Amino acid sequence: MTGIVYSNDLISPSIYKMGIQLGDTAESIQAGQFAHVRCGQSYDPLLRRPISVCQIDAENGIIYITYQVKGKGTRWLAEQAIGSKLDILCPLGNSFEAVMPADINEIWLVGGGIGVFPLQLLAQQYKDKADIVSILGFRSDEFKPLWQPFEQYSKRVIIATEDGSYGYEGLVTDELILALRAHKPQIIAGCGPSKMLKSLACIAEQYDVPCVVSLEERMGCGIGACLVCNCKIKSDDEWHYRRVCTDGPVFWSHEVSFDE
Amino acid sequence: MTGIVYSNDLISPSIYKMGIQLGDTAESIQAGQFAHVRCGQSYDPLLRRPISVCQIDAENGIIYITYQVKGKGTRWLAEQAIGSKLDILCPLGNSFEAVMPADINEIWLVGGGIGVFPLQLLAQQYKDKADIVSILGFRSDEFKPLWQPFEQYSKRVIIATEDGSYGYEGLVTDELILALRAHKPQIIAGCGPSKMLKSLACIAEQYDVPCVVSLEERMGCGIGACLVCNCKIKSDDEWHYRRVCTDGPVFWSHEVSFDE
Amino acid sequence: MNEINMCVDICGVKLKNPVIAASGTFAFGREYSRYLDLNRLGGISVKGLTLYPREGNPPPRIAETAAGILNSVGLQNPGVDAFISNELPYLKQFDTVVIANLAGNSRDEYCVAADKLDKADIDMLELNISCPNVKEGGLSFGATPESAYDITKQVRNYCHHPLVVKLSPNVGNIKDVASAAQNAGADALSLINTLLGMAIDPHTRKPILGNITGGLSGPAIKPVALYMVWQAAQTVDIPIIGMGGIMNGNDAIEFMLAGAVAVQVGTANLVEPMATVRIIDDIERYMLDNGLKTIKDITGGLIC
Amino acid sequence: MNEINMCVDICGVKLKNPVIAASGTFAFGREYSRYLDLNRLGGISVKGLTLYPREGNPPPRIAETAAGILNSVGLQNPGVDAFISNELPYLKQFDTVVIANLAGNSRDEYCVAADKLDKADIDMLELNISCPNVKEGGLSFGATPESAYDITKQVRNYCHHPLVVKLSPNVGNIKDVASAAQNAGADALSLINTLLGMAIDPHTRKPILGNITGGLSGPAIKPVALYMVWQAAQTVDIPIIGMGGIMNGNDAIEFMLAGAVAVQVGTANLVEPMATVRIIDDIERYMLDNGLKTIKDITGGLIC
């Protein structure tokens, strides 16, 4: 499908937020789902890039993605002017809603770095149904624009920065433990680097709180056909490879095998 | 060297004229020389594209190229906005001046289609030294903006169009023969498709008029090192491969072996 | 009349057009049915099947390279039995040719699986002796003319459907392997499978793929694929199905000019789910523009 | 101290850094001296030389492909004698290692030319048994372990300088050819030369190259080259010079991590005349950033 670039702004060091006009599709998207974006007509870069939808303006048919410029694909994205056409497959993936129980009224969002984007849409979509606490970690306060959107949707926002330049100094998981000692929420939803997710899964198990996580893996098709995006999912004593693009990206944290 | 796009306009069907700020280099360029332009940072397209310099604004340090959008490289060029940076090697190649005798005071320019661009700069640079007659062929009158620049520099401009929509209907070489029957100029300078150049070389030989031509060949380095751009050049009974990028692109027509 | 006939006949099997989805990039068709009408395809070569189910290799399984991708899926598949009971009936609903792509670890495994598939309702068998992503088997069968001859001969005994042998480009001389497969009884050849390759992350100093090495596909390999198809076409008399980096109609035509009667489209599906259908349309337009009436007017038409 | 030492020693020849301009893309250095200081280079491998002058193949000799180029130059060169009298003295003015790249049509031709070069003031001989663009000779010598062994052994007799054998990727198993060259007395290996390939213009229905086929180089082939360098490095004990699609410092580092002590840069020179110097600077910055003191800290450092 063709999207039209509606806005494309640098909001933090090497992080851009882009609005894309997608029409009626916009309102059908659930948090955790992603857009698979072709970055130009050239064969270099060749593959689409998966980017989470982080905000929806359903009324105007606009979705927002926030992306860090890392390599060829995201660099190309950053160069696109307002009005440019984007070749997009969207929405792809299962979504948090598809995995979580239906009756959620209290949810803690635990995210690190660029892993906060799918949680942002989750916050937007659950703000009226559930009490939201956002516990987010960043390198420094330069990334303030990444946590600001959470403030309007959350009962409470706890920020940890690695350099202590804002909020608590340290890891987001440390703050989570402190908070869990005081109260156990109905469910935790996490997204971030796989090391962080691994700790999160351990903590959730230890405190016996249900936890869903959104994973990232290198992708090809994004639609479930090429089997390159797999992660190890345990069920009983067995494990199987499951596709992050269609079986996920959201899984129960206790099912994910993080050992690789 | 880095050039800055100064202008980039569609002037005829799929033909763009681009001004590029090159600073002091601009005034040193001779007609027949070309710019070797990198079309983006991607590896697809990978090679630079050779494009003749067709006009110079020495005062402002601006060179002009006119190019037809054919494939990936020229399509990329057409998308460049004013102010964009271009990675350019320029000037490359020998030039008409380097091949022709020093005392030229009468010159006929014979060009076809996009082959007229190096001749345009030749006209600009010889307008005060020599009487210029331009005999140019195009597909139709849609390409009028390609011959208009010749009008201010030439004593006479003869246009042939394949569909007869302007000037004479037919081939530029037919018009050349008619003109040669009336008068033989001191020298002919030609550029265009190789079929046209082959006829031109025959005609020049037949009428015994010295003739220089500017050739095109697929290029790699453009600076004489990779030996991929060769053409067959005769000298006495022998022939040798010569590099179009550095030994040319301008050669005496009687030396070129057009048989391939 | 401007009637264009895009049909091709490969050993008695009629394809409505020469465009086949390549094995491993199209799964069993289901995922693509959301994006295109499977009835439009000349054929579908399904994900490589093995006798028993396989989980495949550890992630990451894909690395992007310049104009190409490396994959190290390693034949993750549900096994031949599950294919026959769960996937084949789905595919047979559509009016397109179903090609079963078969790989194995041993001669016996190939033969038992070939026998099962042969008794099922497939249209052709594609013998994959060129998968670079499994330790034993796969590529090792396709690496020399002798081993290619041997495995083709064995499987031939169990296969009464047209037998397509899929060749590896990781060989010294493609002509020898092509001849060997033909001599062993192959009804057709398909080529190329992926080129062995590798990618390294200079920062972590580790290979990008979990399996260290992988198979290179996509536009990057097109010149190599085209060369090998051209070489094979000059060597054998049986039909050739060409592939390797086909992204658009012009690419497909180049392979047919070089001697292919049909083409497979792989990596392009990962980039653009509608790629196969767009390529069919492109070929039709090329035929119209050039006044060609049948695919025979293209195949082998290279002038040199 | 932050002293970085970029020197590498290849069989007793000292290169000030591991970056060598690849044969056929750098001519005899003259053209590049306008763009960069030749003294900065680790070495220069000159255009492939033959005993007698050669005109090379008919044009067109280059076709751009996705992230790559096909070339069919066909060893156009002035011959060994003219090289020694006209080009070598020019190159010897610079403080860089001069590598004579040698090709031939026959064993005798290789040997006579090697003898002439050996007596001249070169620093190393690179035996090109992998040129895909000449009918006899070239590639055919590098196609099998046996023929590679034989020609290396022959030339070894005439070569008292370090002998680098340049391998072809158009083989079934690079390990076998690498071993053969080592066993025959090669002091070092360089790889890869170009992959055989082809490009067709669908409109004219003709091959784009005058010689129909050509050799593929550039970023497109990097994954294949990296794989082969890694394979060779695990097989032989002699130094390996890696190449194939190196465009920047990271690419060079990947080859060194895979086991190369030095790298050659080819196609990149055609795209950007300053490529070699930029790559040297990139490697230096990588070493600084990662606290590495010598190239040995990179070579073979792949973690897997």
Ligand SMILES: Cc1cc2nc3c(=O)[nH]c(=O)nc-3n(C[C@H](O)[C@H](O)[C@H](O)COP(=O)(O)OP(=O)(O)OC[C@H]3O[C@@H](n4cnc5c(N)ncnc54)[C@H](O)[C@@H]3O)c2cc1C
């Ligand atoms: C489901 C999902 C959602 C994501 N959401 C976001 C988001 O909202 N914002 C954001 O900044 N990033 C997100 N990412 C990561 C993003 O896809 C990569 O940063 C991006 O693909 C890098 O592309 P590049 O061209 O900049 O980098 P390159 O290094 O040039 O990429 C090379 C290849 O590796 C792949 N790749 C590299 N890093 C990653 C990664 N972390 N995950 C998956 N593939 C990778 C690329 O897709 C490409 O195929 C998400 C990833 C997934 C799987």
Ligand SMILES: Cc1cc2nc3c(=O)[nH]c(=O)nc-3n(C[C@H](O)[C@H](O)[C@H](O)COP(=O)(O)OP(=O)(O)OC[C@H]3O[C@@H](n4cnc5c(N)ncnc54)[C@H](O)[C@@H]3O)c2cc1C
């Ligand atoms: C000395 C010289 C001067 C030129 N001056 C002009 C000019 O002033 N205006 C203009 O429109 N064109 C000019 N050309 C032709 C121009 O270089 C090609 O049209 C252009 O390279 C096509 O690139 P592309 O990416 O659009 O096409 P693609 O088809 O994508 O190109 C593929 C490859 O083929 C090469 N190629 C394709 N056609 C030609 C050709 N005719 N000559 C050389 N290489 C070719 C490209 O450079 C590239 O390497 C000149 C060519 C030469 C050699």
Ligand SMILES: Cc1cc2nc3c(=O)[nH]c(=O)nc-3n(C[C@H](O)[C@H](O)[C@H](O)COP(=O)(O)O)c2cc1C
């Ligand atoms: C992700 C992926 C999985 C593949 N799996 C198989 C397979 O199971 N069996 C097979 O014969 N080929 C497999 N291939 C190879 C393709 O069928 C095809 O031969 C190759 O990719 C070259 O074509 P392309 O460049 O169009 O992709 C796979 C390719 C890719 C990219």
Ligand SMILES: Cc1cc2nc3c(=O)[nH]c(=O)nc-3n(C[C@H](O)[C@H](O)[C@H](O)COP(=O)(O)O)c2cc1C
């Ligand atoms: C135009 C051109 C000419 C070449 N000529 C030679 C040659 O004469 N001798 C040789 O050994 N290799 C030759 N090569 C191969 C390169 O030296 C190198 O092995 C190959 O191009 C891969 O490296 P690259 O991808 O960095 O170009 C040539 C390559 C190109 C592109």
Ligand code: FES
């Ligand atoms: S990316 Fe293809 S199956 Fe997930």
Ligand code: FES
């Ligand atoms: S383009 Fe390299 S020598 Fe002319």
